Amino acid sequence: MKICKVLKPLVSTNRIAGFEHKRLQVVLDGSNKMVAVDAVGAVPGDWVICVGSSAAREAAGSKEYPSDLTIVGIIDDWQPET
Amino acid sequence: MKICKVLKPLVSTNRIAGFEHKRLQVVLDGSNKMVAVDAVGAVPGDWVICVGSSAAREAAGSKEYPSDLTIVGIIDDWQPET
Amino acid sequence: MKICKVLKPLVSTNRIAGFEHKRLQVVLDGSNKMVAVDAVGAVPGDWVICVGSSAAREAAGSKEYPSDLTIVGIIDDWQPET
Amino acid sequence: MKICKVLKPLVSTNRIAGFEHKRLQVVLDGSNKMVAVDAVGAVPGDWVICVGSSAAREAAGSKEYPSDLTIVGIIDDWQPET
Amino acid sequence: MKICKVLKPLVSTNRIAGFEHKRLQVVLDGSNKMVAVDAVGAVPGDWVICVGSSAAREAAGSKEYPSDLTIVGIIDDWQPET
Numbered sequence: 001m002k003i004c005k006v007l008k009p010l011v012s013t014n015r016i017a018g019f020e021h022k023r024l025q026v027v028l029d030g031s032n033k034m035v036a037v038d039a040v041g042a043v044p045g046d047w048v049i050c051v052g053s054s055a056a057r058e059a060a061g062s063k064e065y066p067s068d069l070t071i072v073g074i075i076d077d078w079q080p081e082t
Numbered sequence: 083m084k085i086c087k088v089l090k091p092l093v094s095t096n097r098i099a100g101f102e103h104k105r106l107q108v109v110l111d112g113s114n115k116m117v118a119v120d121a122v123g124a125v126p127g128d129w130v131i132c133v134g135s136s137a138a139r140e141a142a143g144s145k146e147y148p149s150d151l152t153i154v155g156i157i158d159d160w161q162p163e164t
Numbered sequence: 165m166k167i168c169k170v171l172k173p174l175v176s177t178n179r180i181a182g183f184e185h186k187r188l189q190v191v192l193d194g195s196n197k198m199v200a201v202d203a204v205g206a207v208p209g210d211w212v213i214c215v216g217s218s219a220a221r222e223a224a225g226s227k228e229y230p231s232d233l234t235i236v237g238i239i240d241d242w243q244p245e246t
Numbered sequence: 247m248k249i250c251k252v253l254k255p256l257v258s259t260n261r262i263a264g265f266e267h268k269r270l271q272v273v274l275d276g277s278n279k280m281v282a283v284d285a286v287g288a289v290p291g292d293w294v295i296c297v298g299s300s301a302a303r304e305a306a307g308s309k310e311y312p313s314d315l316t317i318v319g320i321i322d323d324w325q326p327e328t
Numbered sequence: 329m330k331i332c333k334v335l336k337p338l339v340s341t342n343r344i345a346g347f348e349h350k351r352l353q354v355v356l357d358g359s360n361k362m363v364a365v366d367a368v369g370a371v372p373g374d375w376v377i378c379v380g381s382s383a384a385r386e387a388a389g390s391k392e393y394p395s396d397l398t399i400v401g402i403i404d405d406w407q408p409e410t
Contacts, residue, residue, distance in 0.1 A: 001281040001315055003272075012131055015155030016121050016141060024131070026085075030278075032112075035083040035131050039262050049258055049270070049281050052314045054136040054218070054300040054382070059262060059312035066141035066154060068134045069083055072312060073261030094213055097237030098203050098223060106213075108167075114194075117165040117213050136218040136300070136382070148223035148236060150216045151165055176377055179401030180367050180387060188377075190331075196358075199329040199377050218300070218382040230387035230400060232380045233329055247363040247397055249354075276360075285344050295340055295352070295363050298396045300382040305344060305394035318394060319343030 003078065004029045004036070006046045006071075018066045025071060037067040040074055047078035085160065086111045086118070088128045088153075100148045107153060119149040122156055129160035167242065168193045168200070170210045170235075182230045189235060201231040204238055211242035249324065250275045250282070252292045252317075264312045271317060283313040286320055293324035331406065332357045332364070334374045334399075346394050353399060365395040368402055375406035 004027035012024065023038040027050060036050050037060045048071045051059050059070040086109035094106065105120040109132060118132050119142045130153045133141050141152040168191035176188065187202040191214060200214050201224045212235045215223050223234040250273035258270065269284040273296060280296075283306045288294050294317045297305050305316040332355035340352065351366040355378060364378050365388045376399045379387050387398040 003279055003281060011158045012155035013158055014122055019154060033085055035085060040260055051312055055303055055312040055314045057137055058310055064140055066133055066137040068137045072265060073258035076257045076259055093240045094237035095240055096204055101236060115167055117167060139219055146222055148215050148219040150219045175404045176401035177404055178368055183400060197331055199331060221383055228386055230379055230383040232383045249361055249363060286342055297394050301385055301394040301396045304392055318347060319340035322339045322341055
């Protein structure tokens with residue numbers, strides 16, 4: 001799993017039906033921006049654990065959910081070193 | 083999921099039967115060109131959400147569809163920072 | 165999917181039975197050499213679409229085929245920019 | 247599989263139910279910090295084998311477990327060269 | 329699939345039961361050291377084809393085997409260019 005920082009929610013009105021209305025978050029993976037399905041209710045500034053690969057689907061709620069990156073936990077205390 | 087910019091459709095006449103006639107788009111992932119199956123009807127210039135891994139198959143329409151990158155949503159408003 | 169250039173066939177006499185006698189091609193992904201199972205009959209110099217992840221298995225013919233990179237289409241006309 | 251070094255346990259109180267109470271470890275993959283589910287009982291300083299992709303789920307205990315990186319073995323003796 | 333060079337066997341006494349007693353090899357993928365399950369009986373110095381993703385499991389012997397990188401063939405003749 002990756003350690004990412006939540007930046008902000010992402011709005012995408014035109015999306016496939018399978019995505020339903022789950023919240024999408026823009027997260028920072030190092031200096032790279034990715035989009036993750038939020039399964040825990042994170043807010044901007046949170047350090048979170050993101051799971052990828054096929055596990056991202058189960059983590060988002062069901063084996064059919066089309067996610068490849070899902071926020072699965074909020075880290076209690078994270079000090080990113082420089 | 084990745085945030086990509088749609089460049090142009092890709093024509094591949096000689097392709098495996100499993101690909102059917104779905105539209106393929108060349109997308110820019112950072113400075114890298116990739117090919118994505120278009121499930122939402124994007125046009126060149128759109129910023130889109132692309133899903134990879136095994137989720138790309140369901141997102142393209144069925145568990146048997148051989149995609150590893152599928153456009154699943156058009157972002158309403160995206161300002162790529164430099 | 166990735167856009168790759170076919171370099172040459174790869175010979176591997178000692179291989180697992182599950183690989184059968186399908187043709188393997190060395191392809192160039194950027195400046196990186198990879199090996200792909202050829203499902204379309206490409207020849208050296210062709211620009212091709214390669215699918216990875218779990219979709220590479222179905223694309224190679226069956227869900228049990230052990231491929232993680234399969235050539236699924238020949239691009240009609242590709243101009244790699246510098 | 248990757249060769250990683252265990253840094254420290256990671257505490258995440260707010261996490262999805264599917265993660266259960268399995269121990270999470272921060273591991274170093276090269277100079278990159280990742281989070282792995284610990285299936286062998288590693289301690290900080292151990293050099294370990296981490297499995298990713300869909301195999302990380304089975305390795306963590308069941309096909310439904312939402313892991314994409316699982317510690318599957320402790321290396322008896324590893325000398326990282328510079 | 330990747331083209332890797334076999335470096336040496338890897339010993340990991342404390343490992344999950346699912347790994348059984350299959351041989352593990354340290355392989356060089358470019359300048360990166362990875363661990364692969366050996367399904368063909370390679371020896372140090374061999375240039376081999378390694379399969380990743382979910383295909384690595386079937387290639388290692390069964391759909392339940394927790395591998396994400398499996399040696400599936402020995403290349404007859406490989407000249408790595410500089």
